[in-house]
Amino acid sequence: MKNIPTIKFKKLFINGEFVDSVSGKTFETVDPRTEEVITEIAEATKEDVDIAVKAARQAFDNGPWPRMPGAERAKIMVKWATLIERNIEEVAALDTIDGGKLYSWCKTVDIPEAANILRYYAGAADKIHGEVFKTSRNLHLYTLMEPIGVVGHIIPWNFPTIMFFTKVAPSLAAGCTMVLKPAEQTPLSALFYAHLAKQAGIPDGVLNVVPGFGSNAGAAITSHMDIDAVSFTGSTETGRRVMQAAALSNLKPVSLELGGKSPIIVFDDADVDKAVDLALFGILHNKGEVCVAFSRVFVQEGVYDEFEKKVVEKVINWVVGDPFDPKVQQGPQTSKVQFDKILSYIEHGKNEGATLLYGGRKVGKKGYYIEPTIFTNVKDDMLIAQDEIFGPVMTLSKFKTIDEAIKKANNTKYGLAAGIVTQNLDIANTVTRSIRAGIIWINCYFAFDNDCPFGGYKMSGFGRDYGLEALHKYLQVKSVATPIYNSPWL
Structure with a gap:
């Protein structure tokens, strides 16, 4: 059929390599235009998530990404954005056959916007800094803004490309490593983007992509003791389960962008x-x-x-x-x-x-x-x-x-x-x-901008995507105090 791309990436992406699932399980991804199976995708389970988290933890604790100057992270992110633009027709077609999205819209809006999101947060990567305070108690006090650690991202199927980079770009800029589960309905573009990330020079273990089902792979991410934060976009019902799992594990912070009835x-x-x-x-x-x-x-x-x-x-x-x-x-x-x-x-x-x-x-x-x-x-x-x-x-x-x-x-x-x-x-x-x-x-609709924070009130969730507010979801503040002359702390 015209415009149908060859499916090149069907396996899990862990520690810089495409690998089969531990169980050998696969699941079908279906073309909603025809109701026919496109291909079989490796299915991540808890064991695969454990391996991916271990890789992300190693990359965070000992790898170069969190220790790299922000300007160097930015160069790699910009290179990734350029690679996306070079492959725009192929990846647009993947989202069309996998999710039923308009090819013209993917090609002219979603995919270019993904590159824009990467460049936006690349521009912020070398501007992450704390503050210095003059205190009333003779303390030299300053704050450090540090990456929160290993992040779990769970994204929905309606905007597979936009949501991928809405989560990944700010967490990369912050210096985090991550494990991302795309929706089981639309895994194809996420795996393609992982391939391009490797080409761009993102170090092994920094980005891990584990297609699978929410009840297994998603649950393993939200309850994992070695994941430091979770960002989820999806239904309110699932968001409640994500929050419960995070609270019952290591009390990891959660950001939720949930349902709407606008x-x-x-x-x-x-x-x-x-x-x-x-x-x-x-x-x-x-x-x-x-x-x-x-x-x-x-x-x-x-x-x-x-x-x-x-x-x-x-x-x-x-x-x-x-x-x-x-x-x-x-x-x-x-x-x-x-x-x-x-x-x-x-x-x-x-x-x-x-x-x-x-x-x-x-x-x-x-x-x-x-x-x-x-x-x-x-x-x-x-x-x-x-x-x-x-x-x-x-x-x-x-x-x-x-x-x-x-x-x-x-x-x-x-x-x-x-x-x-x-x-x-x-x-x-x-x-x-x-x-x-x-x-x-x-007098408008869908007027989004990379500078514009986006998130909900009430049961539409909490936390914000886009803008610098999104960057701060993946950072934590460390205060450092030193007594100076005549300080009461000496």
């Missing part, structure tokens, strides 16, 4: 056409498999009817199909499990009494394709309004006042993102300060 609020003064475009992109981008998806759309009553009419007019022309086709706007859901889950939520919505305005059906005879789906007459306590569906399903509701909109927006256990569409600065400022979410977008 609202977008459209006010009467909004440009309705723009609001419709934002709402559709906000729920259909990446086939709705986005933690910050605008899954709950609240429209003020003065423009509600116009909005509802125009959203149907535009969604009719939304193109679902093969993600290699440049005309396609929405590919298949990543897996059969996710496909079935979304369809079951659509049935819940019907049974709960919501009105199916558009869509709701499977597309085609083969592949995990689902129509864009819009529900109206949705009550706030319905399952489709409360649970994270993680698919192309929009719930559309009407509101009267600003206070009502704020109450509806906050009526969820999540707090990851929110959108506001208005031309009134007073409304924008009022609502921005009232919604409990980690990022608010005014």
Whole structure:
């Protein structure tokens, strides 16, 4: 088939080498476009994680990476970024066949952004330093910022490339070593990036990639006594288990970026056409498999009817199909499990009494394709309004006042993102300060930047990716005190 790459890397990457799992087990990774097996991948279990952690521990305790000047780490990270760009078409195709992502988007956005993330944190690698304090008690006091140690990264399947580098880049810049488990649904690009890391000159043991399942390899990472910190992105339910395992082992610090049920609020003064475009992109981008998806759309009553009419007019022309086709706007859901889950939520919505305005059906005879789906007459306590569906399903509701909109927006256990569409600065400022979410977008969507911290409120987790806040997750502060002349400590 056109654009299908040869799968070169199928084994675990431990201590700079591709190796079989100890058990010899493998698992299938499936093309969601065709429902056919792409290849067999070595399956990491607890024994493999132990070997990977031992390699990472050796690399941290005795290897060059944590002791290397930040500028030297930066050179290697920049070289890795250049190698990624040279292989952009191949790695974009891997994420397309493995996760159903749009090839054009991977090639023009995700993969270039991965290189940008590496260069951003490479720029910070030689600027990590503590502070010097003048104390009231005649102490010469200063702080050191030191790498936290061996880090365990567990990443999701919806953005396999972006999430890989969101975790790996700042921890590398900090001087950490790591063991990373990609999602079992999308392991191919992570293994390819490990190969490029070796080519770039990242020392053996610094980056270890162990594909496998959460119940085995993931659990081994979170409970491992020799892993010093864990960074996890995924569901709230799994995040709770990660936190429990970390607490019951060596009390390692955890950062969690979890689920979302993000609202977008459209006010009467909004440009309705723009609001419709934002709402559709906000729920259909990446086939709705986005933690910050605008899954709950609240429209003020003065423009509600116009909005509802125009959203149907535009969604009719939304193109679902093969993600290699440049005309396609929405590919298949990543897996059969996710496909079935979304369809079951659509049935819940019907049974709960919501009105199916558009869509709701499977597309085609083969592949995990689902129509864009819009529900109206949705009550706030319905399952489709409360649970994270993680698919192309929009719930559309009407509101009267600003206070009502704020109450509806906050009526969820999540707090990851929110959108506001208005031309009134007073409304924008009022609502921005009232919604409990980690990022608010005014008249835009998916406006991320490497400088912009990203994370959640409430059950959407804690800790921040991006920005220097992410770098500090992988550093710890050491205070050093020396008494000086006439100090009471002498």
